[in-house]
Amino acid sequence: MNWLTSYTNLASAYIKINFKSLLAYRGAFISQMVAMFINDFVWIAFWCLFFTRFPVVKGWGVNDVITLWAIAASGFGLAHMIMGNALALPGIIMRGELDSWLLYPRAVLPHLLLGKSSASSWGDFLFGIVVYAIFVKPDLPHFSLFMALICSVAVLFVGFSVFTGSLAFFMGSAESVSVQLRIAMITFSTYPSPIFQGFVKILLFTLLPAMFVSHLTVSALRNMSMLDALYSFGGALGVLLAGIIMFYVGLRRYESGNLMEMRG
Amino acid sequence: MSKYFYIALTSIRSRLAYLGELGSKTIFLFVVLYIFLCLWKVTYAETNQSSLGGLSLKQMLWYLVVTESIIMSLPTIATLVDQDVRTGALAMQLVRPMSYPLNMLAQTSGERVLSFALNFLVGSIIALIFVGPLDFNLSGIAMFLLLIPLSFALDFTIYFLIGLAAFWLEDTTGLTLIYSRMTMILGGMLIPLELFPDGWQQILRVLPFSAIVYGPARVFVTGDLQVFLSVLIQQIVAILVFAFVIRIVYNLALRRVFSHGG
Numbered sequence: 001m002n003w004l005t006s007y008t009n010l011a012s013a014y015i016k017i018n019f020k021s022l023l024a025y026r027g028a029f030i031s032q033m034v035a036m037f038i039n040d041f042v043w044i045a046f047w048c049l050f051f052t053r054f055p056v057v058k059g060w061g062v063n064d065v066i067t068l069w070a071i072a073a074s075g076f077g078l079a080h081m082i083m084g085n086a087l088a089l090p091g092i093i094m095r096g097e098l099d100s101w102l103l104y105p106r107a108v109l110p111h112l113l114l115g116k117s118s119a120s121s122w123g124d125f126l127f128g129i130v131v132y133a134i135f136v137k138p139d140l141p142h143f144s145l146f147m148a149l150i151c152s153v154a155v156l157f158v159g160f161s162v163f164t165g166s167l168a169f170f171m172g173s174a175e176s177v178s179v180q181l182r183i184a185m186i187t188f189s190t191y192p193s194p195i196f197q198g199f200v201k202i203l204l205f206t207l208l209p210a211m212f213v214s215h216l217t218v219s220a221l222r223n224m225s226m227l228d229a230l231y232s233f234g235g236a237l238g239v240l241l242a243g244i245i246m247f248y249v250g251l252r253r254y255e256s257g258n259l260m261e262m263r264g
Numbered sequence: 265m266s267k268y269f270y271i272a273l274t275s276i277r278s279r280l281a282y283l284g285e286l287g288s289k290t291i292f293l294f295v296v297l298y299i300f301l302c303l304w305k306v307t308y309a310e311t312n313q314s315s316l317g318g319l320s321l322k323q324m325l326w327y328l329v330v331t332e333s334i335i336m337s338l339p340t341i342a343t344l345v346d347q348d349v350r351t352g353a354l355a356m357q358l359v360r361p362m363s364y365p366l367n368m369l370a371q372t373s374g375e376r377v378l379s380f381a382l383n384f385l386v387g388s389i390i391a392l393i394f395v396g397p398l399d400f401n402l403s404g405i406a407m408f409l410l411l412i413p414l415s416f417a418l419d420f421t422i423y424f425l426i427g428l429a430a431f432w433l434e435d436t437t438g439l440t441l442i443y444s445r446m447t448m449i450l451g452g453m454l455i456p457l458e459l460f461p462d463g464w465q466q467i468l469r470v471l472p473f474s475a476i477v478y479g480p481a482r483v484f485v486t487g488d489l490q491v492f493l494s495v496l497i498q499q500i501v502a503i504l505v506f507a508f509v510i511r512i513v514y515n516l517a518l519r520r521v522f523s524h525g526g
Contacts, residue, residue, distance in 0.1 A: 031438045050455060053455075180289075188295070195305075
């Protein structure tokens with residue numbers, strides 16, 4: 001229990017510090033947030049146009065897709081506004097920059113992940129909540145479940161980023177592969193799940209676990225199904241566990257970059 | 265003129281050295297085309313239609329191959345100009361015996377042509393595997409080959425103008441993002457203009473976005489002469505208008521360049 005309290009305190013301290021450092025470049029921070037807001041909104045506009053012409057796609061309506069986008073964007077945003085280094089992991093490993101993180105009396109992975117906040121992720125996070133509140137107009141139980149599912153999706157995205165980022169321990173230059181896998185995961189996560197069938201559906205429950213974002217969360221919210229919400233959490237924890245194992249197995253192969261580095 | 269041709273050629277050669285990096289981006293193209301194939305397959309099946317917006321499912325996927333290849337081949341024009349302005353590197357460009365806008369056009373066009381060719385090749389292979397060959401006609405391909413360079417030139421003029429805004433704005437990335445997303449949605453990258461609400465279509469057809477993305481793609485899949493002529497006129501008029509605006513803005517911007525020593 002002491003362990004949990006200690007890491008919660010560490011996380012809240014890092015969130016505060018990272019937020020303050022983002023505010024040091026206020027103009028750039030706000031413009032990145034707004035840019036991400038616009039980027040996400042274009043996709044909502046696309047789906048609104050699409051559903052104006054074709055009102056239902058395999059049982060999904062426009063509100064389902066907006067819900068999906070809201071959960072995916074906010075989940076991704078929450079993950080990387082708190083654990084922004086998850087996105088930079090392959091580069092950090094490849095350049096031998098783990099050294100400074102290995103010296104701290106903390107578990108390497110959570111400490112490393114907390115070390116940075118992604119500015120644009122704040123835009124993603126806010127976008128999801130605003131869009132869900134304005135377009136879907138949820139009642140309190142739906143909104144509460146929505147917020148809980150955002151946490152589940154955030155755990156999944158962190159786990160997936162750690163898993164793909166840790167490929168750098170084994171492949172060396174894994175930055176491009178990691179980015180491509182992450183983009184594929186995000187892309188598959190933001191389309192209605194019923195359009196994928198057969199082998200691809202199995203793939204999306206396993207290697208590219210997008211169904212835990214796009215299928216179970218929307219189903220949980222649509223039917224207020226706690227079982228689907230639990231499956232979603234279970235899947236997210238499974239992906240996180242796989243990421244943690246991959247990281248620590250890979251860490252045994254890590255070679256120092258002998259870099260002189262100072263962290264302020 | 266030949267010097268700009270050689271700049272474009274050099275740009276292609278230097279990009280060829282990083283073919284692996286360009287190639288890795290085609291993984292995303294595969295994912296996007298596969299997802300859109302799934303989406304449109306379901307949509308065609310659920311509406312019980314063999315043609316939507318005048319396109320069959322096969323034509324729709326080939327249409328997306330062209331639109332995605334156009335969008336994904338975009339070089340970072342505005343960022344390059346922005347950096348030249350912000351770092352002062354522009355002053356070095358000005359002493360060279362060549363026009364800075366034309367130099368930038370040649371440089372980025374070389375990169376774009378190569379990137380487009382690679383994306384289009386990979387996209388075509390994916391489309392061939394998923395839906396088979398399109399019923400090509402030679403005149404359609406010829407019209408497409410005429411529209412594509414004009415589409416790139418028009419896109420360049422707008423991005424170049426955004427880059428020049430760095431003389432007055434603190435940050436141009438927001439403008440770049442807004443323009444790129446408008447091109448994606450209003451240019452018909454994701455949905456052909458015929459599937460937009462009726463009231464929107466007339467407006468979208470006269471905006472430059474459709475001349476960059478929708479026009480070349482539609483002509484490629486249908487070989488429609490009427491669409492070709494209207495897009496060609498739209499492209500030429502838009503390029504002339506934006507080139508004129510660049511001339512004015514560029515001359516105004518040059519008054520703000522102060523170089524000393526170094």
